[in-house]
Amino acid sequence: MEHVKALLVKGVLTLIVLYLVLGVGYGASFGGVLLLTLVLGGISYLAGDLFILPKANNLPATLADLGLTFLVVWAAVSWFITIDGSAPLAAFISAVIIAIAEYGFHVYLASHVLPKNNRVRSYAH
DSSP: OHHHHHHHHHHHHHHHHHIIIIIIIHOOOHHHHHHHHHHHHHHHIIIIIIIIHHHSOHHHHHHHHHHHHHHHHHHHHHHTOOOSSOHHHHHHHHHHHHHHHHHHHHHHHHHHTSOTTOHHHHHHO
């Protein structure tokens, strides 16, 4: 149940950031932003939050989220989401804001969702 709650938190956070940057800032459709949110959320939760975060600490997981977000958003706005402006710039802005939010989200995951023996828990206190 905790993973469902964490996925909902991550999804809402990602949707808000992507809609503000891509939708409001670059004129992307809400449907495209929603689809991107679902794809990015699923990939980054599995890779960054459940695989990298427990094995490393917050900084490597956040940097992985930054890179992954940049690549996925850039690919999406290059292939299936139409925006008014530069795809790399839109991806960069999205990735930086999401990475900042992910740093805090990782602290939440470490203290509420991941097993007690994860490496991040020792850094969160």
